Amino acid sequence: MTGAGGTTAAVRLIRAGGDIPVDTSRVPAREAARDELSDPMYHEHDPNLLERGLDRFWDWVGDLFAGAAGAAPGGPLGLVVLVLVIVGLGAALWWRLGTPRGTAHLAETLFGDTARSAADHRATAAAHAEGRRWTEAVQERMRALVRSLEDRAVLGPRPGRTADEAAAEAGQLMPAHADRLRAAARVFDEVTYGGRAADESAYLTLRTLDLDLEATKPSPAITGAAGDAAG
Template identity: 55%
Template sequence: MPVSGEDVPVTIPRGPAREAAEDELSKGIYHRDDPSLLERALNWLWEKFDHLMDTASGATPGGTAGLVTIVVVVVLLVIALRLRLGKLRAQPTTGTGLFADAPRTAAEHRATAEEHARHSRWSEAVRERMRAIVRSLEERTLLDPRPGRTADEAAAEAGRALPGLAARLADAARTFDDVTYGDRPGTPGAYAALRELDTEVQRAKPRLTESGTAAPGGSRP
């Protein structure tokens, strides 16, 4: 029986056939409803998290409900700790000190602090008043002028020369650090405390050594 041209089977080698199929399936019309790369990534992460939760719940008393309870308690504890301590302040880096600009007198720092206070810029006022206190101690030679000295170091050294004000000097340094490095806002009350301390530091008589000289706060080279 003769075979017509329409009945002749069409054979395509396997390699070209596969390439033709891949080329056809790569067309955008077949992928319009595919999830985006972000969606696929999120789905993968969710699957991993779901697997982790299933594994953890199997090992936790009470199963999933017990695990959820533990997670909630941990989150509440973290929130409570955050509210209690506030934002953790960054520690001053090496070389960071009280005075970042050109040297100024204690009187100049006080004037700048008062200017900030008049405009309710309490954080700036707190910083400048603390600088005024330390500069005043340096001017009275109760502290040796030293670049890079931090507020904590200045308070500790000054406390040895003025032991009656040591605790308040330490509190003032802590306030300075909280405002400068801990992103805590200055307040009128904090500034008023520093201003009062500044006045008392100016009036305070240093502790005398056996030779009758003022006990130095810092060590001289």
């Protein structure tokens, strides 16, 4: 018979010779698992680079809004109200000022290449006003105003004159209307080069100024001094 010691030794021999896994150290086991998981079959449904980038972006946006909501008065609801207020202000500014343009053409001339009389410009302005095209009506009325001053010899004809230059020259000869002339030139520049939409009030103001200038005679002393300086 075999004693307890012999039985134990036999069991050890059987286990050593049988198909029973033995302990493996951690490093080889980790490498074996990495090799196994590197098989492409395990990554067929993984998100691509773009999807991973989008996931990280939205995670960042979520963290940003979460942080802003925590800092905003009223929490998430307060943040929503704040965003709506900002969007509303932006929309109001866009509606009031019009679409901004990248470049302001400050050196553009008032009349361009086409020579027309003051009466022609006034008729065109009236037609635009009747059609409620206030921007075009303001532009044509300003041209009529300056052309009328040239026809009356208040201003000498000068190619390339801008609205600002015409207003400054006429304001020296008609100082009582100098401020209104500068304001009219500023409105013309804003609607012509700044992308701002004119309204009925702007047109009526400019039409009234045009009529007032028609009834105003420049000071002879000032006119003579201006003529001498020009000569």
